[in-house]
Amino acid sequence: MAVARYLLSGSKKCATIIGIELMIVNVNGNVYATQKSCTHAQTDLSEGNLEGCIIECPLHGAMFDVTDGRVMSLPAITPLKTYPAKIENGVIMVDIPSPEESK
Numbered sequence: 505m506a507v508a509r510y511l512l513s514g515s516k517k518c519a520t521i522i523g524i525e526l527m528i529v530n531v532n533g534n535v536y537a538t539q540k541s542c543t544h545a546q547t548d549l550s551e552g553n554l555e556g557c558i559i560e561c562p563l564h565g566a567m568f569d570v571t572d573g574r575v576m577s578l579p580a581i582t583p584l585k586t587y588p589a590k591i592e593n594g595v596i597m598v599d600i601p602s603p604e605e606s607k
């Protein structure tokens with residue numbers, strides 16, 4: 505879906521795959537994909553500050569671990585959806601479940 509060399513360690517990008525808005529993050533050479541919007545009030549998390557594997561929502565400051573979606577700080581209480589991601593032959597691959605699989 506994207507060329508990995510353009511996503512440096514410690515950086516993040518947005519992508520939309522089959523209508524799902526994602527935030528793709530590189531943490532120490534490993535890539536992770538989460539939903540793009542904060543679970544508190546739907547703000548774009550990719551505008552937030554990334555420290556290691558923790559993204560801070562730019563609106564109210566909730567924090568999430570991008571490696572597994574866990575909430576690390578209020579006011580959000582719902583974890584982020586995460587999607588399996590990897591780098592294969594220099595390309596970032598994200599596994600999005602088909603609509604039937606996600607039911």
Ligand code: FES
Pocket residue numbers: 542543544545546547561562563564565566578579580
């Ligand atoms: S919208 Fe993210 S913490 Fe409120």
